[in-house]
Amino acid sequence: MSHEPIYLDCHATTPVDPRVLEDMLPYFTAQCGNPAMSEHRHGEVAHRAVEQARQTVAESLGCRSGREIVFTGGATEANNMALFGALGACSGKRHVIASAIEHASVLAPLARLENFGVEVTLLPVDSCGRIDPECLRRALRPETRLVSVMFANNEIGTLQPVADIGRICREAGILFHCDAAQAVGHEPLDVEQLHIDLLSFCAHKFYGPKGIGGLYIRDTVATAHWQPILYGGGQEQGLRPGTLNVPAIVGMASALRLCMTEMDENQRNLREASGELFARLQRAFPQLRMNGDAEHKLARNLSITIPGIEASALMLLLKDTLSFSAGSACSSSDTKPSHVLRAIGLSDEECFQTIRLGLRPGVAIDKIARLLQRGIAAAPSFID
Numbered sequence: 001m002s003h004e005p006i007y008l009d010c011h012a013t014t015p016v017d018p019r020v021l022e023d024m025l026p027y028f029t030a031q032c033g034n035p036a037m038s039e040h041r042h043g044e045v046a047h048r049a050v051e052q053a054r055q056t057v058a059e060s061l062g063c064r065s066g067r068e069i070v071f072t073g074g075a076t077e078a079n080n081m082a083l084f085g086a087l088g089a090c091s092g093k094r095h096v097i098a099s100a101i102e103h104a105s106v107l108a109p110l111a112r113l114e115n116f117g118v119e120v121t122l123l124p125v126d127s128c129g130r131i132d133p134e135c136l137r138r139a140l141r142p143e144t145r146l147v148s149v150m151f152a153n154n155e156i157g158t159l160q161p162v163a164d165i166g167r168i169c170r171e172a173g174i175l176f177h178c179d180a181a182q183a184v185g186h187e188p189l190d191v192e193q194l195h196i197d198l199l200s201f202c203a204h205k206f207y208g209p210k211g212i213g214g215l216y217i218r219d220t221v222a223t224a225h226w227q228p229i230l231y232g233g234g235q236e237q238g239l240r241p242g243t244l245n246v247p248a249i250v251g252m253a254s255a256l257r258l259c260m261t262e263m264d265e266n267q268r269n270l271r272e273a274s275g276e277l278f279a280r281l282q283r284a285f286p287q288l289r290m291n292g293d294a295e296h297k298l299a300r301n302l303s304i305t306i307p308g309i310e311a312s313a314l315m316l317l318l319k320d321t322l323s324f325s326a327g328s329a330c331s332s333s334d335t336k337p338s339h340v341l342r343a344i345g346l347s348d349e350e351c352f353q354t355i356r357l358g359l360r361p362g363v364a365i366d367k368i369a370r371l372l373q374r375g376i377a378a379a380p381s382f383i384d
Helices: 018-027 041-061 075-087 104-114 133-139 162-172 246-284 311-317 339-343 365-383
Strands: 069-072 095-099 119-123 144-148 175-179 198-202 213-217 289-291 301-305 354-358
Touching: 018 246, 041 069, 041 213, 041 246, 069 075, 075 104, 075 144, 075 175, 075 198, 075 213, 095 104, 104 119, 119 133, 133 162, 144 162, 162 175, 246 301, 246 365, 311 354, 311 365
Parallel strands: 095 119, 095 144, 144 175, 175 198
Antiparallel strands: 069 213, 198 213, 289 301, 301 354
């Protein structure tokens, strides 16, 4: 009798919490109303559910009001909305700064904006994947419109010095956008305290449904001349038209509420589990190296380089027992070396010898360690 592989790819996506699914189900069936049609009972119920969810999300992120939250189809759309919105229609300041290890949903829009005259500066990171706030300060110009730096990296789990970045941007009067897809629901986060003006997130990274996310837009950010990326309809203050996905919105709020309640315990358990797992692997294979910042890192993240072992071969060898990634799952069709791993100093060969483990609460560390040890030991002969 075959068994389901142990899932270790929570940076790519997480399973929906059964409690979240239960909250969503009524909005697929009995409460099927369109929230824009509040003239009848079903529409009223849907509208109320959406606004309650909006308030839950806003409170979880430290927003001033629910009106600062715009629902999107995910973090990729939110990143595009933030960048094109802030820079697409801006006729004055045309310079943006980002880190070299941003997600493709930031780097690709920036490359597109360069075709329209926007100048982009990519800041280097150190060997742990963190930018130097003073390097950011020196890169600022009078024409700088926006700084975009992620909260937590999706490959190596490194947490950026977001508080310092926000403070520098606020003092200079420059917008600060933060891609927090990997951090929301997992790390303490308050947009007011961190001086964040725009923040992107998505539910499927914190045990909510796929296909729903949001963009926080500080209420002092002028959107009168904002450049939308979609047109037609007036939903979401005219910034993101289209019929709202009520079940997913309800599910996102439910998942975030649960994650906020359980965050401290989950962080503590996952930090202990990831530390134990790496220690056991390194005792068996001393040549293993952990990537990222051991101190400033997502608790659930393990990025490990295994010299001499092709990550893709190890994944194939263990595919019936463990599900994990050889890199960023959002660009799994790309065979180029990871731009994140190269930015922290890994060679092309080392990039292809790196695996990413995304743990979740309750994982069986003993079993995972045994399976990985067995796979790593077998991989050289498997490759040959």
